[in-house]
Amino acid sequence: MTLSLEQLRRCSVAVDLGAARTRVYLKGTGLIVDEPSVCAVNLRTGGLIAVGTQAEQMSGRTPGHIAVVRPISGGAVVDITMAQRMLRQFVGDRVRRAWRRKPLLRAAVCTPFDAHPLAQTAAVETLTGLGARRVELVDTLVAAAVGCGLPVELPEATMIVVCGATTTQVAVLSLGAIVAAENVPVGGDAIDRAVVQHLRNHHEVLLAGHAVRPLHLVLSGPDAATGAEVHGRDVATGRARSVRVEAEGVRAAAQLPMSGVIDSIGSVLRSCPPDLVADLADRGIMLAGGSARLPGLDTMIRDATGMPVQVAEHPDVCAVEGLGAMLEGEVRPVHLGPLAT
Missing domain, CATH: 3.30.420.40 (ATPase, nucleotide binding domain)
Incomplete structure (x- = not known):
């Protein structure tokens, strides 16, 4: 480095x-x-x-x-x-x-x-x-x-998951270099498609793809408990219709595409030396990238790995700010x- x-x-x-x-x-x-x-x-x-x-x-x-x-x-x-x-x-x-x-x-x-x-x-x-x-x-x-504030230049393990629109990158870093990493062709777009399919199957409403991200932001905010109202096209009649979507349903829809990311995290951990994995037991995993704020993503990874998971303060700009x-x-x-x- x-x-x-x-x-x-x-x-x-x-x-x-x-x-x-x-x-x-x-x-x-x-x-x-x-x-x-x-x-x-x-x-x-x-x-x-x-x-x-x-x-x-x-x-x-x-x-x-x-x-x-x-x-x-x-x-x-x-x-x-x-x-x-x-x-x-x-x-x-x-x-x-x-x-x-x-x-x-x-x-x-x-x-x-x-x-x-x-x-x-x-x-x-x-x-x-x-x-x-x-x-x-x-x-x-x-x-x-670097943009997340992790001490990547030190001889200590840091784990980061960068959730992008089309891919998710998982890595363990030490001494300013990548020790083990994997790239999964699953990102925010795949989760958006899963949510659109969930609304079609369970609410019979077609939602435009670009309208899914505002739905994620609402369901990850303080008003997540009350759900969010979305406007789309009725599957049967083709007319405009509004439905209320619960956060739990969106999280359940996102579990299938995110299973590949969970598997990738486990694979990266298995590729690391035991000493580095021990460092991560307390430090945990840092989530960055534009899709890091998807509702329930941090909880899903925490439950699957048993490690602490933290979302960066400004996950969408971590890469350019670090650069x-x-x-x-x-x-x-x-x-x-x-x-x-």
């Missing part, structure tokens, strides 16, 4: 290209972009109509000649050109001009620990197309752990002294 920190301190920009949201951190300024990773494109002309929040609001409401696309999936750029166009709109002309005035601009970007070389190349090309002369790749797990802390030099490497002779 020492070498990585020295390289990262030379970077000026940190980027977290998430499947759900894209975030940009500017050194000395802080977080300047936090927008959905969504673009609305005119299929006839190829022109970009909207990006971010405005494009996300168009999802499911567009005519045939307008498509709402996501250029990032599972932490990997799947459409480099569209990702570059989206980032250009996000950062704005003023920031781009400031970048151009730095001939040796360096950028850092979060990537999954098991990212394919082609996915890493796509992330690098996306940022070099915006003017970066050098791009440093940082494991999302390490960046998120920013590395850029600012707030993380210090451990320097081990020479052996006595």
Whole structure:
């Protein structure tokens, strides 16, 4: 981690290209972009109509000649050109001009620990197309752990579960590196689909996918005991109908897709040395990522593992904030002294 920190301190920009949201951190300024990773494109002309929040609001409401696309999936750029166009709109002309005035601009970007070389190349090309002369790749797990305030640079075990939109990453870290990790193709989107299916089967209501996340937020808040009212389309009549949804039903629907994450946590623990697992008995598991606040997720993991589970204070921005802390030099490497002779 020492070498990585020295390289990262030379970077000026940190980027977290998430499947759900894209975030940009500017050194000395802080977080300047936090927008959905969504673009609305005119299929006839190829022109970009909207990006971010405005494009996300168009999802499911567009005519045939307008498509709402996501250029990032599972932490990997799947459409480099569209990702570059989206980032250009996000950062704005003023920031781009400031970048151009730095001939040796360096950028850092979060990537999954098991990212394919082609996915890493796509992330690098996306940022070099915006003017970066050098791009440093940082494991999302390490960046998120730093953003959560975990002492990843110490010779002690820390366990983090990063719950994204399309994937969930589980890892045990020590001395600034990953000891054991797994990537599960299950995330918030899979849980959303399970909730939509639950409403269809038990309440006979069709709910739009983008309306599920506000439902999660209500059911994870102080009013969870009273449930939440949702508006959708009646399966039989096609008319608009409102139903009240209980938190217990949503938690039960989320158990099936989350079983893969539970199995992955057990597999990672079995791959770790006993001394590190002993460290985790008291410290427990830290949840980060945009889906970490799903109702009942922490309780589900706690019951399955018997370990303490804590949700980060700001789980959705942990990765980019941790990357920013590395850029600012707030993380210090451990320097081990020479052996006595």
